[in-house]
């Protein structure tokens with residue numbers, strides 16, 4: 001099969017890590033008889049320098065036309081770069097919001113995986129980690145508090161502000177379906193996180209998730225209140241398979257979830273919409289402090305490419321192959337600087353990519 005991938009290298013370490021992911025995809029293509037065509041698209045600081053805006057209409061159109069988008073990261077050194085003297089909607093990160101919105105990506109999927117080989121990087125105690133953990137947070141990305149009606153007024157000299165947390169059942173149903181579909185490809189357990197003891201929107205959330213669950217009889221559904229979930233993520237992260245939650249809760253919980261793994265260079269993510277087209281990117285930023293030095297860990301981007309194969313192209317076996325190769329390379333002791341520990345073999349970006357390709 002032929003697949004057209006829009007590649008957005010972006011800024012900082014972005015070009016270095018996306019090139020490694022492309023090497024891995026090319027090896028997969030060779031092995032399984034697929035062909036990946038890449039179209040390079042500018043976004044972020046490099047687009048500002050070239051066109052004066054973080055994302056051009058043409059760049060968005062090219063992303064829309066592709067089968068899927070692979071993104072490195074955008075942004076520069078916030079204290080130093082001229083990009084940050086621009087108004088907020090012309091800064092590099094505005095490109096990110098514009099492309100998510102432009103592609104209608106309402107589901108953000110962030111796996112939190114702790115490979116047992118990387119226990120040393122994890123802030124949790126050994127007895128909590130066990131053999132490592134592997135769960136995923138599915139966050140609603142285009143509704144809720146961040147998109148509701150808001151305002152600030154002054155009445156009788158008293159300033160007052162409000163934000164609105166509103167969901168309709170269609171918005172809840174489509175993200176819930178996505179969570180159940182993801183769970184079907186994993187360990188078939190969904191934990192839906194809300195605040196149904198207090199919030200009306202959470203009570204509707206819970207009802208609609210229950211209704212949606214009827215279509216997925218093989219998936220076990222549980223509910224958890226968000227404050228409890230924040231505790232459980234630290235107390236016993238192994239209990240989770242798929243966590244499903246609304247926008248703001250997901251913003252907070254997905255950051256907490258990624259920190260319990262302790263390794264920023266390892267975490268992949270996907271943002272999905274109604275169609276098969278998705279946006280795949282590492283959870284970290286453009287790391288300007290190490291850009292151009294062959295130090296960046298390409299694994300988060302490589303695992304994001306594996307997610308692309310799984311969720312956009314239904315190439316399960318190839319995705320498993322990449323994930324397996326990453327584990328083997330870690331098992332052999334190869335480490336980039338961010339995950340380095342005593343007695344291991346320090347390698348650069350290229351060597352890490354090459355080692356994963358060699359395992360495939």
Ligand code: NAI
Pocket residue numbers: 013072073074075076077078093096264265281283284285286287288289290295296297298300336337338
């Ligand atoms: P960051 O994630 O870029 O870096 C934080 C720390 O982690 C740095 O010390 C960096 O060297 C290290 N690091 C990050 N990724 C790494 C990797 N793959 N391998 C080894 N070390 C790695 O976050 P920071 O410093 O807050 O932001 C830098 C820039 O990135 C900013 O302009 C920010 O706005 C942007 N950013 C972009 C994102 C995106 O494109 N999705 C997401 C987050 C930040």
Ligand code: MG
Pocket residue numbers: 251252255
């Ligand atoms: Mg956040």
